[in-house]
Amino acid sequence: MKIKESIAISESGFMFDPSTGDSFSLNQTGKEILAFLKSGKSEEEIKEIMIEKYEIDNFTLEHNFYDFMEMLKTFNVLTAE
Amino acid sequence: MEKLKYERPVINKINAGVTDKFGMGHKIPIIQELEGNKISDLTNKYGSPLFVISEKKIRDKYNTAKQAFTTRYPKVQFAWSYKTNYLNAVCKVFHSEGSWAEVVSGFEYDKAIENGVDGKNIIFNGPDKSIADLTKAIKNGSYIHIDHFDELFDIIKLTETVSEKPKVAIRVNMDTGIYPKWDRFGFNYENGEAWNALNRIMLSGKLELVGLHTHIGTYIMAPEAYGVAASKLADLAINVDKKFNHKIKYIDMGGGFASDNTLKGAYLPGKDTCPSFDDYADSITNALINSNLDTQNLPTLILETGRALIDDAGDVIATVLANKRLADGRRSTIIDIGVNMLFTSFWYDHEIYPTKQTGSHSEDTTIFGPLCMNIDVVRSAIKFPLIQKNDNVVIKRVGAYNMTQWMQFITMRPKIILIDTKGESHIIRENETGQTLTAMEKTPTHLT
Numbered sequence A: 001m002k003i004k005e006s007i008a009i010s011e012s013g014f015m016f017d018p019s020t021g022d023s024f025s026l027n028q029t030g031k032e033i034l035a036f037l038k039s040g041k042s043e044e045e046i047k048e049i050m051i052e053k054y055e056i057d058n059f060t061l062e063h064n065f066y067d068f069m070e071m072l073k074t075f076n077v078l079t080a081e
Numbered sequence B: 001m002e003k004l005k006y007e008r009p010v011i012n013k014i015n016a017g018v019t020d021k022f023g024m025g026h027k028i029p030i031i032q033e034l035e036g037n038k039i040s041d042l043t044n045k046y047g048s049p050l051f052v053i054s055e056k057k058i059r060d061k062y063n064t065a066k067q068a069f070t071t072r073y074p075k076v077q078f079a080w081s082y083k084t085n086y087l088n089a090v091c092k093v094f095h096s097e098g099s100w101a102e103v104v105s106g107f108e109y110d111k112a113i114e115n116g117v118d119g120k121n122i123i124f125n126g127p128d129k130s131i132a133d134l135t136k137a138i139k140n141g142s143y144i145h146i147d148h149f150d151e152l153f154d155i156i157k158l159t160e161t162v163s164e165k166p167k168v169a170i171r172v173n174m175d176t177g178i179y180p181k182w183d184r185f186g187f188n189y190e191n192g193e194a195w196n197a198l199n200r201i202m203l204s205g206k207l208e209l210v211g212l213h214t215h216i217g218t219y220i221m222a223p224e225a226y227g228v229a230a231s232k233l234a235d236l237a238i239n240v241d242k243k244f245n246h247k248i249k250y251i252d253m254g255g256g257f258a259s260d261n262t263l264k265g266a267y268l269p270g271k272d273t274c275p276s277f278d279d280y281a282d283s284i285t286n287a288l289i290n291s292n293l294d295t296q297n298l299p300t301l302i303l304e305t306g307r308a309l310i311d312d313a314g315d316v317i318a319t320v321l322a323n324k325r326l327a328d329g330r331r332s333t334i335i336d337i338g339v340n341m342l343f344t345s346f347w348y349d350h351e352i353y354p355t356k357q358t359g360s361h362s363e364d365t366t367i368f369g370p371l372c373m374n375i376d377v378v379r380s381a382i383k384f385p386l387i388q389k390n391d392n393v394v395i396k397r398v399g400a401y402n403m404t405q406w407m408q409f410i411t412m413r414p415k416i417i418l419i420d421t422k423g424e425s426h427i428i429r430e431n432e433t434g435q436t437l438t439a440m441e442k443t444p445t446h447l448t
Helices: A028-038 A043-053 A058-074 B039-046 B055-070 B088-096 B106-114 B131-140 B149-158 B193-204 B223-244 B277-289 B307-313 B434-438
Strands: A014-017 A022-026 B011-014 B050-054 B076-081 B100-103 B122-124 B143-146 B167-173 B208-214 B250-252 B300-303 B314-325 B331-335 B352-354 B362-368 B377-385 B392-395 B416-419 B425-429
Touching (some): A058 B011, A058 B314, B039 B050, B039 B392, B050 B055, B050 B425, B055 B076, B055 B307, B076 B088, B100 B106, B122 B131, B131 B143, B131 B149, B143 B208, B167 B193, B167 B223, B193 B223, B208 B223, B223 B250, B223 B277, B307 B314, B331 B377
Parallel strands (some): B050 B416, B076 B100, B122 B143
Antiparallel strands (some): A022 B011, B314 B331, B416 B425
16 A cells, blocks of 8 residues: 555644645654655555564554554545555 | 554544634543552452442532531431442441431332431332331331322321321422423422322321422432422422421422533533532522521421432443444444443443543544443543553443443443542442352253
8 A cells, every 4th residue: 555645744743635635633653654654665564663663562563553554545545556 | 772652553634623612622631540549450459340439539529518508508418319329338428427318119228227227317209119118117217208199098098007107298299490390200289289188198187297308300400490499398388387287397309419420412511510519509598598487497408419429439440342443434442331331321421531641642432332232332422542452441420320220231240349538449349240140040940
């Protein structure tokens, strides 16, 4: 999955989708994941980075990551590969 | 390198709309302890879910209510409403503060006696009193509040076989200017039925008319309605005195005071909008003092308030079983207590708090209970922080009715603990086990 190229994310976690006019707020981990996706990293690479950086186990991260990606789909900010 | 504290990733759509005129933030406070006991310690010791009652809060609330009335009226007596929470430990806290018992069934009556309440300090309300219940109450000198004419005639008939003179009051229903107008209990004021019942009692010569009682409704947000009710009862008392030269000993205003819980559909939180005890006391005592009651023989004012005294003192600790997404992307959180044990979630938007520090982000969340039933919704919509499976939450103000109206279904009812005024915790009701239920079952021999 890739993020729409036009999406803009601020340092504070504010996100704007100019194609729909929708704006979003992200927390720190959400902002990082989106930034990694935008930079072209794969989901597996992102999860590895998160495990390395945060106090979190594989199972919980997997569950949360899946949930977050589902929300990105719901909000229509992803594009097909 | 030390790892950073994790918060699960979240994205929230920002909806432009009308600005919140109160400027309230969405950061939900956390509750890490109850009366000095850490939530994690309590769940480790007693399990989850867990009902927790604070003795200190009961006593503080009772004394606030008592002060509101005793500073405005010379003779005040509280009677603890058993049906609101009849755990023996809870009842005994109220009795130790000086409360009588207000019961509505033979079961509750026996419980009050077992709790050491003198029969003369028991008020017996309700439409269901058997002949055996009435006989017992008459012999013990309890105050029987008559609900209907059939009961009145039963009591008159009982005087043929019981030597003690029954002490009775009538329950009066009336229009106090509020909706709904309760008329299923007692005798109506406006159509003259109440006056007729009083005449029958006085003319029978076999009963001692001691009081007048009303209970105008529940969760009453309009204190002035109590003033109307008190005036009407005072008029009845004055008329009884005029016609029969008989002084009524007490006027019982029942209960129905609102607690600080927020009713579903309410725009503002209950704790900001519900009347205080002072508001109710003002309305009731002004009506009585301004009436034409004989100032040398003012009747005792009895109050049976239940919900407003106990709701705040009860919390329940629950555990998150799972987080999942609903079809429209909303988050749902499933906790281990459902509507069968939290009956009041049908009419309140209960306050629910996380017990761990979370970030500043939250999501629109629906909180479900664990039942395999679609109606099991504890909060249909709440901004809730990003908690994970096995985290605890605390649901506030569950002290009234839940521990009497709860029902066993699918899982067992949990422990209830009381935290005393020194912060020590005590089990006051054990959790059920499978054996608790199967012990009551019988299997026909051909199926064994």
